[in-house]
Each structure stands twice: as structure tokens, then as C-alpha cells.
Amino acid sequence: MPTELTPRTSPIKVGEAAPDFTLKDQNRADWTLSEAVKRGPVVLCFYPMDFSPVCSTEMQCITSDFAKWEAKGAQVVGVSCDSFFVHKAWADALGLKQTLLADMHRAVCKAYGFYWSDLNIATRGTVILERDAAGEARVKWVQAREIPQAMNPEELLQALS
Numbered sequence: 001m002p003t004e005l006t007p008r009t010s011p012i013k014v015g016e017a018a019p020d021f022t023l024k025d026q027n028r029a030d031w032t033l034s035e036a037v038k039r040g041p042v043v044l045c046f047y048p049m050d051f052s053p054v055c056s057t058e059m060q061c062i063t064s065d066f067a068k069w070e071a072k073g074a075q076v077v078g079v080s081c082d083s084f085f086v087h088k089a090w091a092d093a094l095g096l097k098q099t100l101l102a103d104m105h106r107a108v109c110k111a112y113g114f115y116w117s118d119l120n121i122a123t124r125g126t127v128i129l130e131r132d133a134a135g136e137a138r139v140k141w142v143q144a145r146e147i148p149q150a151m152n153p154e155e156l157l158q159a160l161s
Contacts, residue, residue: 005111018137026087040073046114050090
């Protein structure tokens with residue numbers, strides 16, 4: 001459980017150091033941000049719930065453009081408060097290729113400023129992280145969106161350039 005993370009009330013800002021964390025993915029394996037960013041840019045896609053219409057559309061778009069993300073050297077990661085069991089069922093049902101992280105304690109979405117307290121789930125937003133000169137994850141780009149508004153994958157791909 002990532003207990004050392006400090007919650008914030010608004011989304012993280014461009015230029016800030018990214019809080020490091022470890023969460024379980026849909027295969028129940030540990031996934032750690034500081035390790036992932038060593039391999040290239042990381043795109044954290046916060047979303048409310050698996051099996052919901054907009055979230056399904058967003059994650060299917062990422063999967064359909066997977067070769068484009070790989071060409072940019074980026075790892076795209078979905079983050080929601082659903083369990084790794086639900087993530088696994090959803091990924092299998094939709095054929096998703098990206099990593100899905102289970103923020104069941106809500107610490108990561110709170111630390112990045114993407115928490116919807118009324119429903120106790122993540123809000124919708126995207127954070128692009130790159131390694132800085134010191135080797136740490138730093139925020140390159142941030143976008144917070146209203147719940148019904150899906151991300152624009154082309155806009156994200158351009159932000160990676």
C-alpha cells in the first residue's frame with residue numbers, strides 16, 4: 001500500500017516531480033513507476049471504472065494504437081480504483097494490451113490530484129512523465145477531463161514528441 005503519498009486537491013502540474021508508487025497490475029504483479037520510467041516515457045491514464053462506456057472506449061483506443069505508443073517508446077498505463085481481478089476480466093473481455101493498475105487504496109489518484117470523493121473513485125485525466133537529468137520521473141504534460149470526456153489519443157501522441 002503506497003501510504004507515503006501526499007494527497008492533493010488539484011491535478012499535479014507540469015514540471016513537478018512525480019510521486020513514486022508501486023501498485024498491482026491486472027496479473028497481480030508489482031508495477032513501480034520509478035522502474036518503468038527508466039525504460040522511457042510513462043503515460044498514466046486515470047479513469048473512473050472498468051466496464052463503463054467512456055473508459056472502455058479510451059482503453060480500446062490505446063490498444064488499437066499500441067504500435068504508435070511503442071514507436072514513441074512510451075508505456076501507457078491505466079489507473080483506476082478497481083481491483084486487479086476486475087482489471088484482468090476487463091482486459092481479457094476487451095483484448096486490452098496495456099497495463100492496468102489497481103489503486104484500491106486510492107492513494108495514487110489522490111497523490112496525482114485525480115480523485116472523485118463523491119464516488120470514492122478516480123476522476124479522468126492523463127499525465128505524461130519523463131525521466132529528468134537526475135533520473136527521476138517528472139511531469140511533462142497533464143490533462144484533467146470531465147467524466148464524460150474521453151481522451152484524444154492523437155493529442156497525447158503529439159505531446160510525447
